[in-house]
Amino acid sequence: MKHAITQNPFLRLPEHFSLTVTEASERPLAGMRLAVKDLFHMQGLPTTAGNPTWLATHDQATQTASSVSTLLNAGASFVGKTITDELAYSLNGQNIHYGTPENPITPERLPGGSSSGSAVAVSGDLADIGLGTDTGGSIRVPSSYNGLFGLRPTHGAIAMDNMVALAPSFDTVGFMTRSLAELEKVAQVLLPTPSTKLTKTLIAKDLISQAEHKDALQAQLDIWQAKGRLSTEQNLEIDPVYWQTGTTFRTLQGAEIWQTHGDWITQNDPDFAPDIASRFEWTKTISADDVAQAKTQQAKFRAWLDEQLESAVLIVPTTPGRAPLLTMKDNELADYRNQLLELTAIAGLCGLPQLHLPVCDMDGAPCGLSLIGPRGSDLSLLALAKDLME
Secondary structure (H helix, E strand, O other): OOOOEEEEEEEEOOOOOOOOOOOOOOOOOOOOOOEEEOOOOOOOOOOOOOOOOHHHOOOOOOOOHHHHHHHHHOOEEEEEEOOHHHHHOOOOOOOOOOOEEOOOOOOOOOOOOOOOHHHHHHHHOOOOOOEEEOOOOHHHHHHHHOOOOOEEEOOOOOOOEEEOOOOOOEEEEEEEEOOHHHHHHHHHHHHOOOOOOEEEEEEOOOHHHHHHHHHHHHHHHHHHHHHOOOOOEEEOOOOHHHHEEEEEEEEHHHHHHHHHHHHHHHHOOOOHHHHHHHHHHHHHHOOHHHHHHHHHHHHHHHHHHHHHOOOOOEEEEEOOOOEEEOOOHHHHHHHHHHHHHHHHHHHHHHHEEEEEEEEEEEEEEEEEEEEEEEOOHHHHHHHHHHHOOO
């Protein structure tokens, strides 16, 4: 099924819609435009979750997600709800019902999802803050593809109330901006004060060596090393095959997705894009034994990585490379998704914060690297990034 391309990443708002924002004595986000992914409930607005059947079978929101209210009360100006992949179950950024937002930098490539509309709105200077969610990479991936700074925070650091869930054990509220300074402003509003000091740098050289943009990544690391910005640098080998990061994540996420949405899908038979429909079909085949084995593997990996990351930051490629071309064949895109999940599952399985830095490109297509830190080190990662990017 063909995915229509749209240059407008926003959903149309009802003409009567108005938003009341509580006055606050300090407005740190004054003047910043906020685009909100259409998984967040906002009082007086419908929530489509990227699917018309979802819209038709759910009442209009009567409350606003606390993360949205917090940003608005800090001075941000709401400019619109943005297109998302259906129920957020994709990393491509495509939507057969509402259109695929056009990547402003590389229109021939995917925008990345599932926070596609929010990323495109910010990258195209239609908004300053792109609010989204990240379960399997939905902040990190579109940040990489659209040349943005993006933060997937520590799991549970930002409340997930009044939202459409996907897999609650992995769901996070995240955000994207064009500059690190803007990202820090948003983080200071939404996140608790830092408590973790990062004194060691770990570099996943094996993962970097497999990335399409490995030369550009190494050049950036060389610059930071020459400036003395990487303290007590060490290599940390993370073998996705040994740890089964992608497979483990897909199993646990999939089981939770069916638990969350299975009854609704069974009762309503919604029209999904073929790739998303296929994944939903697969989720209901996951057995209790599959989940038990995956949880055992997750626990082993989490314990190992927690030990490695004590007071340390890990540098990894955010994605395998540039955004895939819109013309990539379905089977090739499925293979790419598996490679992508091997990287994004590192933080996802362990509930860790991950900060994407858009430090390089290939032939004009954005890509970059990520800083992963211990749980609760979100603001410390931003402080480190500021030092690196000076």
